[in-house]
Amino acid sequence: MVFFRILVGLLLLAGILCFAxxxxxxxxxxxxRGLVIIKWxxxxxxxxxxxxxxxRVVEML
Incomplete structure (x- = not known):
């Protein structure tokens, strides 16, 4: 879970740096490049x- 959060954060940072x-x-x-990174x-x-x-839905059932 933490890995995915860090990965998404780094990808967003890369997109922002491309726009900068x-x-x-x-x-x-x-x-x-920034638009492609942000889109994906x-x-x-x-x-x-x-x-x-x-x-969550499966756990409720």
Missing amino acids: MYAGTRQVVWRQ TVLAALGFFAVLIVQ
Whole structure:
């Protein structure tokens, strides 16, 4: 559980750093990388929370 939290945090940090590089250099490649990292981080987090919800529902039954 802690591993996934750290992983998501590091991915969000990487996305923010990419956006900071874009703001500093105005190179579009940094914005594209940041968007890709954030997109996949959000999708992974949604999948992780879906698994947690399913586990809770199964425990209730």
